Amino acid sequence: MDAFPIPAESFILGFIGAGKMAESIVKGVAKSGVLPPDRICTAVHSNLKRRDAFESIGVKVLSDNNAVVEYSDVVVFSVKPQVVKDVAMQIRPLLSRKKLLVSVAAGVKLKDLQEWTGHSRFIRVMPNTPSAVGEAATVMSLGGTATEEDGELIGKLFGSVGKIWRADEKLFDAITGLRYVASWQRSSIYIFSN
Numbered sequence: 257m258d259a260f261p262i263p264a265e266s267f268i269l270g271f272i273g274a275g276k277m278a279e280s281i282v283k284g285v286a287k288s289g290v291l292p293p294d295r296i297c298t299a300v301h302s303n304l305k306r307r308d309a310f311e312s313i314g315v316k317v318l319s320d321n322n323a324v325v326e327y328s329d330v331v332v333f334s335v336k337p338q339v340v341k342d343v344a345m346q347i348r349p350l351l352s353r354k355k356l357l358v359s360v361a362a363g364v365k366l367k368d369l370q371e372w373t374g375h376s377r378f379i380r381v382m383p384n385t386p387s388a389v390g391e392a393a394t395v396m397s398l399g400g401t402a403t404e405e406d407g408e409l410i411g412k413l414f415g416s417v418g419k420i421w422r423a424d425e426k427l428f429d430a431i432t433g434l435r436y437v438a439s440w441q442r443s444s445i446y447i448f449s450n
C-alpha cells in the first residue's frame with residue numbers, strides 16, 4: 257500500500273463538532289505551542305455562539321463539515337456519540353487515504369467507525385476534559401491502516417495536553433471507569449477536607 261505521511265510541520269487539524277471537547281483540546285494544543293491555532297479549523301452546526309469561542313482562539317471557522325474535511329489532513333470526530341454515524345456517512349465520499357481520522361466519541365468502536373466511513377486510517381482516542389489546562393489523561397488505539405507515524409503524530413498532539421498511552425481498545429471502558437473513580441475520589445477528598 258502507498259504511504260501518505262502526514263506532514264508534521266504543516267498539517268491542518270480539523271474538528272467536526274465545535275463543542276466543549278474540541279474547544280478544550282484546541283486550547284490546550286494552542287497553549288502548548290505544538291500546533292498554532294491558524295492550522296486548526298472547525299465549523300459550527302446550529303449554535304452560532306460557538307463561532308466566537310473558536311475564532312477568539314484564532315481557529316479558522318469554515319462553512320460546514322465538508323469544508324473541514326477538504327481543508328484538513330487530520331480530521332477529529334468531536335460530535336456526540338449518537339451523531340457520529342450520520343457525520344461519518346456524510347463525509348465518506350470526501351475521504352482519501354491521505355486523510356487520518358480520529359474519534360474522541362465515547363463508546364464508539366473502531367470497527368463501526370471504519371465501517372461507517374469506509375476508512376481504516378483511523379485512531380480512536382479517549383481523553384478526559386482537562387486538556388485545556390494540560391492535565392488530560394488520554395488513551396488511544398490504532399485502526400487497521402493507521403501507521404506508527406500516525407500514532408506518533410496523535411501521541412504528540414494529545415501528549416501536549418497531558419499524558420497519553422496506547423491501549424487495546426477492549427480496555428477503554430475499564431480505563432474510563434477507573435478514571436471516573438479516581439476523579440470521584442479526588443473530589444470526595446476535596447469535599448471532606450473542606
Ligand SMILES: NC(=O)c1ccc[n+]([C@@H]2O[C@H](COP(=O)([O-])OP(=O)(O)OC[C@H]3O[C@@H](n4cnc5c(N)ncnc54)[C@H](OP(=O)(O)O)[C@@H]3O)[C@@H](O)[C@H]2O)c1
Binds near residue numbers: 274304321339
Ligand atoms: N466533554 C467530555 O468530558 C468528554 C470526554 C471524553 C470524550 N468526549 C466525547 O467528545 C464528544 C463531544 O462531546 P462534547 O462534550 O464536546 O459535546 P458538545 O459540547 O455537545 O459538542 C458537540 C458538538 O457537536 C455539534 N454537532 C451536533 N451535530 C453535528 C453535526 N451533524 N455536524 C457537526 N457538528 C455537530 C454540536 O453543535 P450544536 O450544539 O450547534 O448542535 C456541538 O457543538 C462526545 O462524543 C464525547 O463522548 C467528551
